[in-house]
Amino acid sequence: MADLKQNRRNFLKGTALAGGALLAGRATGAAAAEGDPAILDIQPWAQQLGEGVDARPYGYPSPHEKHVVRRSVEWLTADPVSSVNFTPLHELDGIITPNGLCFERHHAGIAEVEPSKFRLMINGLVDKPLVFTMEDLKRYPRVNKMFFLECAANSGMEWRGSQLNGCQYTHGMIHNVMYTGVPLKYLLEEAGLKTNAKWIMPEGADASAMTRSIPVFKALDDCIVAFMMNGEALRPEQGYPARLVVPGWEGNMWVKWLRRIEVGDEPWHHREETSKYTDLMENGKARRFTWEMDAKSVITNPSPQAPIPHGKGHTILSGVAWSGRGTITHVDVTIDGGKNWHAARIDGPSLDKSMHRFYYEFDWDGKPLLLQSRAVDSTGYIQPTKDALRAVRGENSIYHNNGIQTWYVNANGEAENVEVS
């Protein structure tokens, strides 16, 4: 991990400054300010009172941020009730995804569950089948943990070459949230697992009745029945009033609007783990139970939706990295398509199975760039190239593409999704 001070020293002493241009200096202080109508106290907001504290019981973003929204891709799915809304990664910074912008995926639209009628049943291979209300759940000890949720299909279009122009679309099936909830282990222990209990099947209360098979070892390890996200109640599109959190594993398993957990001795082989969420290989066989999300990263700025807004000189490259197996220990970036790699600076809390933010500060010479980032996680796993993935897995799958992403940036600072080999 690169040192901020060292990086900054090199950065600020770079060629642009040495060339005499002031980084901050389109105007240099009071004298220049006289010629700039945007400076100081002539703005309307300095001359009139704004709205009072009675105006916004629950606040919302500035009208100047209207473009910062989730977006869907019409042609990607047959119907908006069974579709995807992508997180605008290129508009965010830090590691928290705000609740209003969290990637959403539904199979039967957003269930609007009345919390007083919420029930969670645990049945199957248990000593005592149990039913929990929300009030019951809130009487168990809680934990607070930040985890990324990534859809297995994130970057799925990239298997067959670059297709979508924007990291919101190529990598936006992800969010990173701090959950509050009850360790699933406590609920399973309360019900009492029978000795042949090896699998659980969480089931959603929406009209798709989403189900997945999860091995008991994971359920007892770190799964959470969560009812809060980023401090407040879960949002409806994230499973209000309670969802399953399956840290580091593919998002489809994090069953929303949770209503039942069946305990069994073998997997159920339901639709979402047979015809879907399996990785079809070149030889026609499919990888199954590929739950864990491999280490991955993407440069969010610049990117196709977020060109470099200034000319050459000091430039902040930023991105995110994550791994389903632990923390991110290094991110390397290249601006010349892999000829030279540089250590990025990871900034902010480095938490297990949580998104990490990285920066690389460089002095742009104004010539075209080929940008890539490569993450290394705490197990030593190194994010592969797309070609390396294809060599092993072919191009038939739409799942688990964690290959290195390339952006081409032209002399105007505009970026494009490309591949280099």
Next chain:
Amino acid sequence: MADLKQNRRNFLKGTALAGGALLAGRATGAAAAEGDPAILDIQPWAQQLGEGVDARPYGYPSPHEKHVVRRSVEWLTADPVSSVNFTPLHELDGIITPNGLCFERHHAGIAEVEPSKFRLMINGLVDKPLVFTMEDLKRYPRVNKMFFLECAANSGMEWRGSQLNGCQYTHGMIHNVMYTGVPLKYLLEEAGLKTNAKWIMPEGADASAMTRSIPVFKALDDCIVAFMMNGEALRPEQGYPARLVVPGWEGNMWVKWLRRIEVGDEPWHHREETSKYTDLMENGKARRFTWEMDAKSVITNPSPQAPIPHGKGHTILSGVAWSGRGTITHVDVTIDGGKNWHAARIDGPSLDKSMHRFYYEFDWDGKPLLLQSRAVDSTGYIQPTKDALRAVRGENSIYHNNGIQTWYVNANGEAENVEVS
């Protein structure tokens, strides 16, 4: 800090369970479910499709969470444009305050600044006066840090005895947010501080032109010019597009809608640091420059706005603690007005000058309770009683009351703000 496993073991083996009652068991599984119309697949949300991904480009809370809002107190201030909107601490969990619920305090209402017209000037005792646009700011290296912001007047009404029934009102002038921004140090270094530069005066662009004097040592230490909160752009009521972050110090200094930083050799003695934000003592003299927020805690659940919703038996007590001097190392709680103290369990990331979440799980016998929490920070400072504070500072001030809060809980689980001596 108490161990979760140990606590839970004691908790789940408590008297209520020993007495034969099932914690989760108002119904115990499928058989009982037949009699309960709320269980399983007869709910409307399981029978019909919900809204699709095109419905909510920017999401919002469930309609069942309408009561989770900031609230103001009409009689507290003369006008809503110069008033306070309190965070509903009793409705939150974990350590993050969602952006829509962050405490807000204005002196001339919410300034709606157009970011393209934002300018930040640095002038005074500098080598080169500078003016920065938002685009300029975004070309400096950024950091991501989570900090609490507490108004110096938080709990101010408590100096003269318990007055407000709810932790939203007694302790809700606080929020805890992850900021992204540029260390102020880099901007001051770019301008070049003269050798006699000892103080800075940040100034807001709203109609109140808020100003405070801040010593240069703090400005160079950890202050940030922030433009993102919890991953997205600052909210208008939090200073969009840029505010000052002054970690651990009173909220009034975190100037919003930042437009100018003057550098000087002595403090300016402006209104907000003379007639306001000074602590009037018993002898008529005032403490000044009491910037740092002392360690403090409050039990958020149960509390007057959040009674115990169930009868006796397993009960989760929860609260928050923070210190302007570091992390929180211990929180002790009592349920009998101080006769016996118990170590609370601190859960979630423990970050410097950030809010900490604590829990105490106990088995309620259904008799009245006197609840208190007491925080200890990483410097060893112990949160005092209100009486200990009054003995030193009298009762004239409205600022810097970090005394221990007491809630009385009656046999129905309803709580009230009281004092015990």
